[in-house]
Amino acid sequence: MPSDPQAEHSDQAVDALDARLLLLLTDEPRVGVLECSRRLGVARGTVQARLDRLVARGVLTGFPPALDLAAMGYGLTAFAVLEIAQGRRQEVSDGLAAINEVCEVHATTGQGDLFVRVVARSNADLQRVIDSIVDVPGVQRLSTSIALSTPVPPRVRPLLERIT
Numbered sequence: 219m220p221s222d223p224q225a226e227h228s229d230q231a232v233d234a235l236d237a238r239l240l241l242l243l244t245d246e247p248r249v250g251v252l253e254c255s256r257r258l259g260v261a262r263g264t265v266q267a268r269l270d271r272l273v274a275r276g277v278l279t280g281f282p283p284a285l286d287l288a289a290m291g292y293g294l295t296a297f298a299v300l301e302i303a304q305g306r307r308q309e310v311s312d313g314l315a316a317i318n319e320v321c322e323v324h325a326t327t328g329q330g331d332l333f334v335r336v337v338a339r340s341n342a343d344l345q346r347v348i349d350s351i352v353d354v355p356g357v358q359r360l361s362t363s364i365a366l367s368t369p370v371p372p373r374v375r376p377l378l379e380r381i382t
Contacts, residue, residue, distance in 0.1 A: 231277060235260065237381035239268055240278070244375060247281050292319070292337035294344055295365040298351060299330035306356030307331065313354035319347045330361070 232240070235258070242254055251269070255262040272278035287295070302310045307325060314320045314334060324333040334351070338344035344364070352360055 231275065232272075232378070232381055234382050235264075236268055236272060236277075237378040239265065240272070241375065241378045241382070243278075243281070244378070247283070287321075287337050291339055294338045294340060295368075296336050296338065296344055296347075296362050297365065298334040298336060298348070298360050298362045299326075300332040300334060300351070300357055301359040302331045303356045303358055310354055310356040313356070314351065317347065317350050317354075319343075320351070 238258055239254060242249060242257060249257075251265050252262055255265045258265065269278065287293075300310070310332065311323055314323050314332075317336075319336050319338055321335045321337055323335075325331065326333045336344070336347050336351075338347050344362075348360065348362060351357060
């Protein structure tokens with residue numbers, strides 16, 4: 219098999235080979251390094267070196283399984299915009315991280331300070347989750363919207379395909 223076509227990896231965060239490797243892992247997260255090398259037409263050591271670099275640079279952060287939260291009993295997804303007391307972002311973030319149904323939190327500009335994705339089992343369960351969020355010290359106001367559907371799920375494929 220040919221060696222790494224770019225022995226000196228550029229400062230670019232992701233090049234075409236990295237993107238092809240990441241697309242392969244996105245489509246088949248359980249594929250091994252040897253199979254990746256066979257499909258990409260590069261040496262096994264090249265694939266391993268690329269993976270190591272992507273991890274070291276923080277591009278590749280892990281290989282979590284894709285989960286259907288609705289199939290796990292969390293069929294309701296909601297988004298909350300939180301207004302928080304000045305200077306309390308870390309404290310509020312820590313408090314939100316302690317709530318199991320909080321899936322992600324983003325610090326934002328514009329209306330509100332934090333954008334929070336939560337899941338719940340029902341409307342009544344969502345009320346419990348909202349009450350837990352409001353009880354976090356530093357949270358001043360919360361506005362919630364329930365997601366009716368997800369026409370565009372989280373994705374990275376178009377970004378990787380642009381590079382290849």
